[in-house]
Amino acid sequence: MRVEHTPTRARRVRGTVAAALGALLVATGVLVPATSASAMVQVPNGPADEGTPGGTATAIVQNKSAGTGTWTITAPPNTTITAAQSVPAPGLGLFTCTPTSGGQQAACGTSTWGIDNQVAITVTIDPASPLGTFSGSSRIDPFEAAAPYSITVVAPPAPAAPTITAPPAGDESIATQPTITGTKVAGAADTTGTTLAATIDGEPLCTVDPATTPDWSCTPTEQLAVGQHTVSATQTDRFGQVSPAATSTFTVLAPAGLSVTQAGATQLYAGFPAIRTVTLANTGEGEARGVLLTADTGGLQVPVCEVDGATIDCAGLAAGVDLGTIAPGDRHVLRLMVAARSGTVPASAFTVTARASSTTAAVSPVESGSTLRTIAPGAPVITAPGNRTSTTDRAPEVRGRGVIPNAVVTVRQGETVVCTATATRATSFACTPERAFALGAVALTATQTYGGVESARASTAFTVTVATPAPPGGAGGLPGTGGGSTGGSGGVGGGTAPTAPSTPGSLSTGAGSGSGAGQGGGSGDTGGSTGPSSPPSTAPPAPGESAGNGNGNGTGGAGAGSGGTDDGPLAMDLRFGTQRIVPGTAADMRGTLGPNASGATVAITFEARITTGMVYRNVNVEVDDSPLDCTVATSSFSCMIPLDPGQQADVDVRVYADPVNAPDTAVQQISLASNRASQSNAMTVTTAVAKGETEASQLADQITTFNATEFPGAMVPLLAMLLFALAATVVGRRATSGPAAAATASPTGSGPSDPSRASSPTAAPTGPSAAPTGPSAAPSGPTAAPNGPSGPATDPSRPTTDPPSGSNR
Known part of the structure; x- marks a missing residue:
């Protein structure tokens, strides 16, 4: 029982009260000795007597003497008293002790104390405290001497495993030296701090010393290989206790390689759509993941957008199109239809930018930019009426090409609009x-207008003349070759075939096959006629008539002959000016394609491919003196050629023989493809390559293959x-054979024989004076001299003094 004592109440009668109190205490069985009888003791408190650095421990002390005095408690080393409270017990009052001196002591106050009062002392152990048992003291002054009490500092549990926050478990990235991060126990090295040790794939990665912050990080010193890797980390406290290991497994990926390229039109007509393609490819060894493709058209309108043929919303181009994962070697194609707004002035520039990013690309983002500029439409090409031509049509149709689809073409005479058309x-x-x-x-001009922009002017000049009536078919024309006469001005087509001398009473047929290729473009059929027998005529045939199976290749007048169109293969007449090509030099292959006899405008594709070692230097194609564009590669070329009815294309192809790699023979595969399938044609041209030849032999080849049609003046x-040479031959023969009768050829090259004349130049000589058998021999084709009943008689007894047959061209 606690008894409070107040000395001021009986200061004057101390002795009397003390004696009385002593008698009373004896009577009640409570003895308060006048001097200390026993020491303070510690009551066992189980595990509470122990604590860890930075933790707490509780010790209980109990007095064994009664009396009046001051109770003071002292803290053990490395501890601080944070609380001291009496322990409740029957018959004992409660009291509280107050920590003083920064917790180094606790004052329970001055009072009259009975025996067996217990005080529970709670101390906080210094975090840096060593392990062990440390003692404090408790005393009641003056009657109970100080007695020790103790607490035990024990090691804390081993630290928990640290954490690994990056790379997170299961992460996949292309980083070959990723930063490894995590957390551990914070604190100074002599308190709660821990030392972290990390490994990667079992090899030491790094050591992190104790620190006041929990975060830690380290980076591999060498690049990690592509594949899976495992990081492990532990932490050790100052007492040598090691935590469990923390692990994280991640994967290093092979990097992707993004490539963005653009293709398509770089020039725009205002209002006319053009196509731009953006190709995104993965050129790396690994997958491209999380691919995002964006596009900015720089102000161009974009009405249609497609990715790999599937239509997408063009409004989403700015935010980006999610393409997911692209495997190595794969690609995606973004197709944009772009257009400058109608009325945009020429030379306006627009930049189309495409950008792609990926989480696994070695370089990301990547982009491609291309500048597009607007241009004015080109001047159209007027194909009819042709320049420097004449016509009797006073309102001829004006035709042309080279215009933008749906462009408005305006034809003017001066500034007056003649007519308009939509392309x-x-x-x-x-x-x-x-x-x-x-x-x-x-004089006419033509322009085309598209998107509010007008082109430059194209022009043509022609003459309108008065139509003159055409002579009847078969009339007119100069004498033809080989006995036939020139066909008339179309109409029936062939020349009139009169009856030839025949036996009285029999019928004869005159087969006058003339070519009536007049302006109507028709080739006349055989104009045969069956007439009654008549006596032999001594008069020469009239102009325009045939005396038998002649070939009349004259030019007829205006008119349409029969069979005016031909849908057969388009003619190709191409030849080199040399028999062989010397390596290191070039040779020209010239000629014509056509004419177009289909009666309609056609578009043909003229293409060729040549043996490796030969090079196409350039290809020139002209239609009515208007050059056309061709695409020329090293060993191939292609030309798009429009041909109106009757038009033909003039071609000049320059072929170069490589001085080192030229083949022995140059082979060209030449083809014509037409929108009229029946006009398609093909041919193979084979030319020898003169390896090791001299300039003299090359010159000889050029002389022997001289093309007189290209240089007609050289024929003179x-x-x-x-x-x-012919005159010398004639003089020589006369000198050896005596005088010869004068030879007079009929106007048409054939006619009845006359005793006073030598044999006809178109009759084949016989006997010793027969025509030569070499290059100047009489032709045996359509221009061969006629024979049979219609040919003049030849006297074999008379020498021939006229030139050989077939030389009258």
Whole structure:
């Protein structure tokens, strides 16, 4: 029982009260000795007597003497008293002790104390405290001497495993030296701090010393290989206790390689759509994951967008199109239809930018930019009426090509609009003047307008003449070759075939097959006629008539002959000017394609491919003196050629023989493809390559393959030399054979024989004076001299003094 004592109440009668109190205490059995009888003791408190650094421990002390005094408790080393409270017990009052001196002591106060009062002392152990048992003391002054009490500092449990926050378990990335991060126990090295040790794939990675912050990180010093890797980390406290290991497994991926390229139109017509393609490819060894593709068209309108053929919302291009994962070697194609707004002035620039990113690309993002510029439409090409031509049509249809589909073509005479037309999808146009032109010279211009922008002007000039009536078919024309006469001006087509001398009473057939290729473009059929027998005629045939199976290759007048169109294969007449090509030099293959006899405008594709070692230097194609564009590669070329009815293309192809790699023979595969399938044609041209030849042999080849049609003026001296040689032959024969009768050829090259004349130049000589059998021998084809009943008689007894047959061209 606690008894409080107040000395001021009986200061004057101390002795009396003390004696009385002593008698009372004896009577009640409570003895308060006048001096200390026993020491303070510690009551066992089980595990509470123990604590860890930074933790707490509780010790209980009990007094064994009664009396009046001051109770003071002292803390053990490395501890601080945080609380001291009496332990409740029957018959004992409660009291509280107050920590003083920063917790180094606790004052329970001055009072009259009975025996067996217990005080529970709670101390906080210094975090840096060593392990062991440490003692404090408790005393009641003056009657109970100080007695020790103790607590035990024990090691804390081993630290928990640290954490690994990056890379997270299961992570996949292309980083070959990723930063490894995590957390551990924070604190100074002499308190709660721990030392972290990390390994990767079992090899030491790093050591992290104790720190006041829990975060830790380290980076591999060498690049990690592609594949799976495992990081492990432990932490050790200052007492040497090691935590369990923390692990994290991640994968290093092979990097992807993003490539963004653009292709398509770089020039735009205002309002006319053009196509741009953006190709996104993965050129790396690994997958491209999380691919995002964005596009900015720089202000161009984008009405249609497609990815790999599937339509997408063009409005989403700015935010990006999620393409997911692209495997190595795969690609995606973004197709954009772009257009400049109608009215955009030429030379306006627009930049189309495409950008792609990926979480697994070695370089990300990557982008591609391309600048597109607007241009004015080109001047159209007027194909009819042709330049420097004439026509009797006072309101001829104006036709042309080279225009933008749906462009408006305006044809003017001066500044007066003659007619307008909307271009077709075939990029051609046609319109008929609303009023007739005056006779004489006419100059027209044509422009095309698209998207509010007008092109430059194309021009043509022609003459309107008065139509003159055509002579009847078969009339007119100069004498034909080989006994036939020139066909007339179309109409029936062939020349009139009169009856030939025949036996009285029999019928005869005159087969006058003339070519009536007049302006109507027709080739006349055989104009045979069956007439009654008649006596032999001594008069020469009239102009335009045939005296038998002649070939009349004359030019007829205006008119349409029978069979005016031909849908057969388009003719190709191509040849080199040399028999062999010397390596290191070039040779020209010239000729024509056509004419177009189909009666309709056609578009043909002229293509060729040549043996490796030969090179196409350039290809020139002209139609009516208008050059056309061709695409020329090293060993191939391609030309798009529009041909109106009757038109042909002039071709000049320059072929170069590589001085080192030229083959022995150059082979060209040449083809014509037409929108009219029946006109398609093909041919193979084989030319020898003269390896090791000299310049002299090359010159000889050029002389022997001289093309007189390309240089007609050069025929004059050649013909003069032939005539001199012929004259010398005639003089020589006369000198050896005596005088000969004069030879007079009929106007048409054939006719009845005359005793006073030598044999006809078109009759084949016989006997010793027969025509030569070499290059100047009489032709045996359509121009061969006629024989049989219609040919003049030949007297074999008379020498021939005229030139050989077939030389009258």
